[in-house]
Amino acid sequence: MSAxxxxxxxxxxxxxxxxxxARRHLATDGANLSLRAVARDMGMASSxxxxxxxxxxxLLTALIIDAYNSVGETAENAATGxxxxxxxxxxxxxxxDWALADPHQWALIYGSPVPGYQAPQDTVGPATRVxxxxxxxxxxxxxxxxxxxxxPITGRFAEEFAAVAERYSPGAPPRLVAASLSAFVQMxxxxxxxxxxxLSNSVDEDRRGFFEYQMRGAAYLIGWE
Amino acid sequence: MSAxxxxxxxxxxxxxxxxxxARRHLATDGANLSLRAVARDMGMASSxxxxxxxxxxxLLTALIIDAYNSVGETAENAATGxxxxxxxxxxxxxxxDWALADPHQWALIYGSPVPGYQAPQDTVGPATRVxxxxxxxxxxxxxxxxxxxxxPITGRFAEEFAAVAERYSPGAPPRLVAASLSAFVQMxxxxxxxxxxxLSNSVDEDRRGFFEYQMRGAAYLIGWE
DNA sequence: AGGAAAGCAAGAGCACTGCTCTCGTTATGG
DNA sequence: CCATAACGAGAGCAGTGCTCTTGCTTTCCT
Numbered sequence: 001m002s003a004x005x006x007x008x009x010x011x012x013x014x015x016x017x018x019x020x021x022a023r024r025h026l027a028t029d030g031a032n033l034s035l036r037a038v039a040r041d042m043g044m045a046s047s048x049x050x051x052x053x054x055x056x057x058x059l060l061t062a063l064i065i066d067a068y069n070s071v072g073e074t075a076e077n078a079a080t081g082x083x084x085x086x087x088x089x090x091x092x093x094x095x096x097d098w099a100l101a102d103p104h105q106w107a108l109i110y111g112s113p114v115p116g117y118q119a120p121q122d123t124v125g126p127a128t129r130v131x132x133x134x135x136x137x138x139x140x141x142x143x144x145x146x147x148x149x150x151x152p153i154t155g156r157f158a159e160e161f162a163a164v165a166e167r168y169s170p171g172a173p174p175r176l177v178a179a180s181l182s183a184f185v186q187m188x189x190x191x192x193x194x195x196x197x198x199l200s201n202s203v204d205e206d207r208r209g210f211f212e213y214q215m216r217g218a219a220y221l222i223g224w225e
Numbered sequence: 226m227s228a229x230x231x232x233x234x235x236x237x238x239x240x241x242x243x244x245x246x247a248r249r250h251l252a253t254d255g256a257n258l259s260l261r262a263v264a265r266d267m268g269m270a271s272s273x274x275x276x277x278x279x280x281x282x283x284l285l286t287a288l289i290i291d292a293y294n295s296v297g298e299t300a301e302n303a304a305t306g307x308x309x310x311x312x313x314x315x316x317x318x319x320x321x322d323w324a325l326a327d328p329h330q331w332a333l334i335y336g337s338p339v340p341g342y343q344a345p346q347d348t349v350g351p352a353t354r355v356x357x358x359x360x361x362x363x364x365x366x367x368x369x370x371x372x373x374x375x376x377p378i379t380g381r382f383a384e385e386f387a388a389v390a391e392r393y394s395p396g397a398p399p400r401l402v403a404a405s406l407s408a409f410v411q412m413x414x415x416x417x418x419x420x421x422x423x424l425s426n427s428v429d430e431d432r433r434g435f436f437e438y439q440m441r442g443a444a445y446l447i448g449w450e
Numbered sequence: 451a452g453g454a455a456a457g458c459a460a461g462a463g464c465a466c467t468g469c470t471c472t473c474g475t476t477a478t479g480g
Numbered sequence: 481c482c483a484t485a486a487c488g489a490g491a492g493c494a495g496t497g498c499t500c501t502t503g504c505t506t507t508c509c510t
Contacts, residue, residue, distance in 0.1 A: 189414010
């Protein structure tokens with residue numbers, strides 16, 4: 001019976017629960033969480049977990065994809081505001097808040113790659129959501145004429161960006177694509193620096209303010225203000 | 226006999242060799258390198274390694290300190306040029322080159338922190354060499370009048386930076402300290418993004434050019450050009 | 451309805467890990 | 481010269497990822 005399949009439903013629930021427990025372990029053990037410990041927490045034999053994830057790496061991959069989607073969705077929902085600059089600042093703050101709320105998930109996707117782990121193709125889509133969102137906000141602003149001129153870029157990398165610009169937003173200046181990607185890099189770099197302890201003893205009180213300062217710098221280089 | 230002590234000399238050599246072998250393993254296993262494997266490579270029992278490092282974490286700490294000093298020294302030696310901007314660009318390129326030559330050492334010090342590992346106090350000194358170097362280059366430029374005005378900073382974090390500025394470089398505007406730290410964050414973020422695969426499929430040919438573009442952006446926000 | 455096939459959970463087992471403890475050996479220093 | 485400290489090796493403990501076998505249950509097809 002059951003066109004949906006009872007077993008399939010149970011399987012989906014189990015899969016989800018394993019991921020949930022694994023996410024909890026992520027907070028204490030980071031990327032080298034123990035599959036056996038996860039199984040123990042669920043009251044099942046470690047070998048049973050392998051029915052759901054072929055290896056620890058596959059579990060990690062699932063967590064990585066979920067994390068990318070989670071932060072991507074958060075950013076998309078936060079990209080609101082009267083003008084494009086407000087949307088940009090809002091979304092970057094949302095990403096930072098997401099990272100602060102769960103530093104280990106952030107480390108999982110934006111920290112150093114797990115040794116020996118090779119990210120499969122399934123992760124590239126979710127991984128690009130935030131940068132594409134930034135690019136979209138910038139593109140809209142540009143088409144509305146809200147982007148001031150900045151120095152054009154030259155050199156080989158300018159041609160690479162010209163190709164990207166032509167594909168995603170014909171007519172947009174290549175330097176705008178470069179500045180957008182640079183803004184994304186600044187954002188993730190600022191968050192990682194804060195989370196990974198690089199700011200200790202210099203900015204301890206108002207890290208949010210310093211983050212916004214940096215994002216406004218990135219916004220200026222894009223062409224806002 | 227031996228005022229220096231034969232045993233002490235041998236011990237120092239052994240310590241250094243263990244670190245060297247461990248650094249090799251770092252390239253394949255990352256931060257969760259195997260102490261036993263290191264011992265095996267050296268033809269000794271794993272328990273013997275504990276005569277030199279009380280734990281795996283202590284070995285990692287030694288590697289971390291060495292890495293900080295190595296990149297710091299590299300940056301210091303590269304901070305040459307006719308003007309301060311040239312020195313800044315040169316040192317950032319040197320840091321990037323250092324990271325590209327040994328990504329795993331970079332990940333060790335600027336990547337996600339090893340779970341359960343708490344960096345001891347010995348690491349903070351070496352860890353600050355690069356940022357202090359940048360601050361020094363900027364300070365010199367400011368005192369020579371080579372730094373253009375930029376928008377002042379406000380808010381609570383501005384007071385924090387004012388305190389830092391007063392201590393390190395009395396008279397220097399707080400926003401300059403903020404911009405210097407931001408430049409450092411941009412640098413490490415740009416390198417990490419490149420090394421950790423965040424730039425795939427957008428900048429594949431001329432990553433050096435894109436890096437310099439970003440560093441020139443940071444330089445502009447400091448007040449160069 | 452009945453039987454084959456597939457899914458599932460558990461346990462034992464392998465090779466590995468960090469780390470501790472004990473045991474002989476060797477160099478150091480009073 | 482001899483007690484002491486440093487040293488290397490080995491065994492052992494508890495843990496790891498992963499595989500394989502064994503029994504049971506659900507699903508699917510004829």
